[in-house]
Amino acid sequence: MDFSVLKWVIFASIVLILLLLDLGVFNKTDHEIQVKESLYLSGFYVAIGLLFGGWIWYSMGLTSAQLYLTGYLIEKTLALDNIFVISLIFSYLSIPRIYQHRVLFWGILGVIVFRGIMIYLGAKIVSEFEWVLYIFAALLILTGIKMLFISEHKTNMQDNRALKFLQRHLRVTKELHGHDFFVVTKENNKTLIWCTPLFIALAMVEIADLIFAIDSVPAIFTITTDPYLVYTSNIFSILGLRALYFALAAILHRFVYLKYALSIVLIFIGSKVFIADWFGWVKFPAWASLSITFGLIAAGIIFSLYKTRGQAR
Numbered sequence: 001m002d003f004s005v006l007k008w009v010i011f012a013s014i015v016l017i018l019l020l021l022d023l024g025v026f027n028k029t030d031h032e033i034q035v036k037e038s039l040y041l042s043g044f045y046v047a048i049g050l051l052f053g054g055w056i057w058y059s060m061g062l063t064s065a066q067l068y069l070t071g072y073l074i075e076k077t078l079a080l081d082n083i084f085v086i087s088l089i090f091s092y093l094s095i096p097r098i099y100q101h102r103v104l105f106w107g108i109l110g111v112i113v114f115r116g117i118m119i120y121l122g123a124k125i126v127s128e129f130e131w132v133l134y135i136f137a138a139l140l141i142l143t144g145i146k147m148l149f150i151s152e153h154k155t156n157m158q159d160n161r162a163l164k165f166l167q168r169h170l171r172v173t174k175e176l177h178g179h180d181f182f183v184v185t186k187e188n189n190k191t192l193i194w195c196t197p198l199f200i201a202l203a204m205v206e207i208a209d210l211i212f213a214i215d216s217v218p219a220i221f222t223i224t225t226d227p228y229l230v231y232t233s234n235i236f237s238i239l240g241l242r243a244l245y246f247a248l249a250a251i252l253h254r255f256v257y258l259k260y261a262l263s264i265v266l267i268f269i270g271s272k273v274f275i276a277d278w279f280g281w282v283k284f285p286a287w288a289s290l291s292i293t294f295g296l297i298a299a300g301i302i303f304s305l306y307k308t309r310g311q312a313r
């Protein structure tokens with residue numbers, strides 16, 4: 001089998017096995033995922049992601065592995081904001097913890113599909129119009145600068161347009177019906193399909209991920225234009241972070257300074273595209289991108305935990 005096909009088969013097989021383990025072994029029945037279980041699952045997914053990076057090193061070379069890990073780190077850090085929004089969605093729609101994993105599991109299937117479509121289209125556009133990378137880079141710089149001046153989240157679910165649209169155009173039950181996304185009723189000899197609040201939560205999680213993908217996908221394309229590295233780093237980082245949600249949502253307030261480190265990372269990633277041209281470099285070294293990205297994110301995490309030690313939730 002051609003290696004270009006084999007590497008996709010290997011990746012798809014690993015993801016399929018992980019999803020089957022999640023649904024058939026780790027979470028066969030609905031239950032509240034506690035912090036300890038969340039940390040164990042997250043550690044498992046991180047180990048798989050890093051082992052996959054080791055396989056990329058073995059099969060595609062050190063530079064490809066460094067690019068994969070850089071994308072992995074950036075996507076994982078960017079997704080912290082996604083966790084904040086997901087927690088707001090669950091809270092506003094009163095989704096019990098016992099059913100939250102079900103929403104996140106089916107949500108990841110949507111992420112796999114939608115991210116794949118976005119990355120495929122992005123790769124096609126970049127291959128035809130290489131100058132689009134400069135637009136991606138400029139957007140990252142503007143996003144990074146904007147993040148530096150945003151003091152806090154101001155998301156208001158009550159005024160969310162997507163949520164209002166769904167509630168206005170779908171038949172939505174007032175109460176949950178166990179872990180079902182849909183229920184069927186009969187009225188005047190007509191069969192009606194109703195969406196439950198659990199489905200609305202799933203739809204909102206998917207919409208939130210699409211919005212966040214607008215930042216994360218261009219960010220990785222400015223690191224590497226290899227669709228395989230872009231897609232695999234995206235999916236493995238999201239798989240692990242969804243597992244960590246139940247532990248991280250409780251302490252997310254302690255990462256208040258991490259966004260400043262992330263904003264600098266985005267400015268750096270965007271700027272290096274222009275710097276490479278200004279100084280006549282063929283490409284910014286992969287090891288340098290990885291080292292600087294890791295250093296900034298680690299510094300942001302350590303400083304945040306230090307400054308918020310002993311802080312009440």
